[in-house]
Amino acid sequence: MLNYALRRLMMLPIVLFALSLMIFALQMSLSPTQRLAAYAPSPDYLKGGQESIRRMIEQYGLNDPFYIQYGRWIGGILTGNLGWSETARQPVSTALMSLFPATLELVVLAFVPCLLLAVFLGSRAGIYLNRWPDHVIRIFTILGWSFPVYVFGLLMLLIFYSALDWFPPGRLSQWAQTVVSSSDFVRYTGANTIDALLNGNLAIFGDALRHLAAPVITLTYVNVASMTRVMRTSMLETLRQDYVRTARAKGLPRRVVELRHARRNALLPLATIAGMELAVMMGGVVITETIFDYAGLGQFAAKTAANLDFPAVLGFGLYFAVVLVIMNLVVDLIYPLLDPRVKTQ
Amino acid sequence: MKFLRYLARNPVSLFGVVILLAFVLIAVFAPVLAPPQSFQLSPYDTPRAGFLATPQPPSPEAVFGTTQGQYDIFYGVVWGTRTAFKIGLGVVAISVLIGTVVGAVAAYYGGVIEEVLMRIVDVFMAVPFLIAAMVLTALLGKGIVPITIALTTFGWMSYARIVRSEILRIREMDYIHAARSYGASDLRLIVLHILPNAMFPVLVLATMATGSMVLSASALSFLGVGTEEGYADWGQFIAYSRNWIVGQPGNPFQFWYTLAFPGAAVFLFVLSWNLVGDALRDMLDPRHAH
Numbered sequence: 001m002l003n004y005a006l007r008r009l010m011m012l013p014i015v016l017f018a019l020s021l022m023i024f025a026l027q028m029s030l031s032p033t034q035r036l037a038a039y040a041p042s043p044d045y046l047k048g049g050q051e052s053i054r055r056m057i058e059q060y061g062l063n064d065p066f067y068i069q070y071g072r073w074i075g076g077i078l079t080g081n082l083g084w085s086e087t088a089r090q091p092v093s094t095a096l097m098s099l100f101p102a103t104l105e106l107v108v109l110a111f112v113p114c115l116l117l118a119v120f121l122g123s124r125a126g127i128y129l130n131r132w133p134d135h136v137i138r139i140f141t142i143l144g145w146s147f148p149v150y151v152f153g154l155l156m157l158l159i160f161y162s163a164l165d166w167f168p169p170g171r172l173s174q175w176a177q178t179v180v181s182s183s184d185f186v187r188y189t190g191a192n193t194i195d196a197l198l199n200g201n202l203a204i205f206g207d208a209l210r211h212l213a214a215p216v217i218t219l220t221y222v223n224v225a226s227m228t229r230v231m232r233t234s235m236l237e238t239l240r241q242d243y244v245r246t247a248r249a250k251g252l253p254r255r256v257v258e259l260r261h262a263r264r265n266a267l268l269p270l271a272t273i274a275g276m277e278l279a280v281m282m283g284g285v286v287i288t289e290t291i292f293d294y295a296g297l298g299q300f301a302a303k304t305a306a307n308l309d310f311p312a313v314l315g316f317g318l319y320f321a322v323v324l325v326i327m328n329l330v331v332d333l334i335y336p337l338l339d340p341r342v343k344t345q
Numbered sequence: 346m347k348f349l350r351y352l353a354r355n356p357v358s359l360f361g362v363v364i365l366l367a368f369v370l371i372a373v374f375a376p377v378l379a380p381p382q383s384f385q386l387s388p389y390d391t392p393r394a395g396f397l398a399t400p401q402p403p404s405p406e407a408v409f410g411t412t413q414g415q416y417d418i419f420y421g422v423v424w425g426t427r428t429a430f431k432i433g434l435g436v437v438a439i440s441v442l443i444g445t446v447v448g449a450v451a452a453y454y455g456g457v458i459e460e461v462l463m464r465i466v467d468v469f470m471a472v473p474f475l476i477a478a479m480v481l482t483a484l485l486g487k488g489i490v491p492i493t494i495a496l497t498t499f500g501w502m503s504y505a506r507i508v509r510s511e512i513l514r515i516r517e518m519d520y521i522h523a524a525r526s527y528g529a530s531d532l533r534l535i536v537l538h539i540l541p542n543a544m545f546p547v548l549v550l551a552t553m554a555t556g557s558m559v560l561s562a563s564a565l566s567f568l569g570v571g572t573e574e575g576y577a578d579w580g581q582f583i584a585y586s587r588n589w590i591v592g593q594p595g596n597p598f599q600f601w602y603t604l605a606f607p608g609a610a611v612f613l614f615v616l617s618w619n620l621v622g623d624a625l626r627d628m629l630d631p632r633h634a635h
Contacts, residue, residue, distance in 0.1 A: 308483050
């Protein structure tokens with residue numbers, strides 16, 4: 001097991017290296033003048049005319065051969081300097097670190113109901129195969145699966161913001177933002193709900209929840225579909241196994257067999273899919289955050305990608321690769337807990 | 346025949362096939378449904394009825410209403426169907442081709458070549474799909490060709506994985522050993538005997554992916570790096586509606602038509618592909634049949 005975990009971790013540097021090469025190659029397709037923008041501390045530096053632009057290209061070595069530029073760039077990254085993000089107007093690492101708690105808060109709040117709903121709906125659909133609960137759940141999931149996130153999100157805004165004015169966009173209201181940025185309010189984690197509770201400020205807590213509600217509903221509905229499908233298929237396969245028939249034959253009530261004996265084993269394939277899903281969500285819920293103007297990693301990544309802010313894009317890519325590898329590892333480590341047979345092999 | 350019998354028993358799948366056919370008809374008859382005007386350089390440039398900033402509700406002249414800047418929503422939805430088919434089928438066809446070649450080469454040669462190719466697949470899998478596609482589209486410029494290139498570049502990997510594992514599975518089957526004993530060459534075995542049987546799971550995946558690729562393409566337009574201003578593209582039109590989600594006080598649903606029509610178009614399009622893909626999987630994979 002440990003051996004396996006180590007091999008997985010060894011993949012990380014290879015993936016990261018290839019990724020950095022890929023992004024750097026994309027970056028090199030721009031002209032030196034265009035790339036200069038990434039180094040310029042402010043737009044004024046680029047207004048100095050041809051002469052000063054040439055001087056700066058010289059200064060930063062933007063005309064050097066590919067491998068020299070790559071070496072210099074990767075050297076900076078290895079020493080912990082991810083570069084300067086023109087979009088955030090701060091170092092990439094600072095920007096990523098300050099936005100991470102916001103995305104984590106959103107993703108965790110959406111993922112937990114998503115998982116519970118998938119287990120509940122998926123097992124029900126499997127138990128009531130081809131009867132009305134199964135049909136309703138199948139239609140519900142296939143609709144959710146086909147619903148474009150941006151259409152569903154805009155619909156949420158239309159109903160819960162424009163019409164009802166319950167769930168406004170953004171992360172906090174104006175007044176709450178003022179409180180949170182004041183010196184009396186201690187930012188322990190950067191996640192608004194947790195910080196509000198730790199500071200004992202229930203008004204802020206309520207305001208943060210009000211802003212989280214709509215994106216959480218959107219993410220849950222859009223993501224629950226694929227997980228429910230997996231759960232349903234897996235439940236169907238488990239219910240067909242011999243041990244289920246044996247348990248029924250020895251006189252155990254149907255409910256106990258279905259919910260205790262079968263559902264547990266049916267969870268296994270769900271663990272893999274759920275891990276992947278969580279990794280993808282952590283890697284930026286790009287559209288959801290953009291629609292609800294929720295300042296997290298996804299919205300930031302979308303902005304940097306559209307602006308071709310390469311240092312930030314690479315920083316985000318590195319972050320995503322690390323999350324993906326770690327999530328896969330976690331799933332692999334959780335697996336023996338769910339299925340003791342794995343450990344003995 | 347088998348497909349028709351399946352449809353007769355599954356009204357939901359039948360519904361999917363019917364919507365898909367309806368979209369095909371809309372795409373084919375787009376010039377009749379929404380005739381382009383003679384001054385248009387390309388039929389994909391949505392005509393404007395003036396330059397007023399505020400969207401206008403449905404009227405006899407514009408049956409679905411107009412967006413900000415007075416782009417005709419009906420025209421955009423109709424011609425957007427062609428855009429959706431072009432992007433969806435284009436991306437999936439090229440991805441299947443690349444994935445099949447990579448998967449087949451990896452399975453055929455094995456050893457170092459297989460290891461290298463599959464590690465390349467792993468690396469591409471570790472890239473955040475939408476963000477990477479955004480970067481590439483932003484670099485290549487606006488339009489459906491850059492979108493197709495970007496979505497293909499980061500979307501071919503799952504086909505390579507499936508083709509490889511299917512070939513490895515089928516290679517050990519008896520009929521392959523039989524064909525080999527007759528003296529068939531490796532290339533002949535792969536292309537004529539193995540690949541045709543390996544294509545079923547690819548077909549299911551490709552059908553499902555057509556819908557989701559159209560979703561991603563619209564998402565690119567929605568995020569501002571997709572098609573040019575006024576191009577008949579559903580994502581573009583949904584992006585226009587974003588500024589008009591909040592109506593005036595007392596009339597929250599004032600601009601409902603800006604979201605409803607292009608939103609319904611994307612939704613139904615993706616839904617139909619998913620239903621058809623679901624039906625194909627049920628038919629081809631005995632484990633999912635009941």
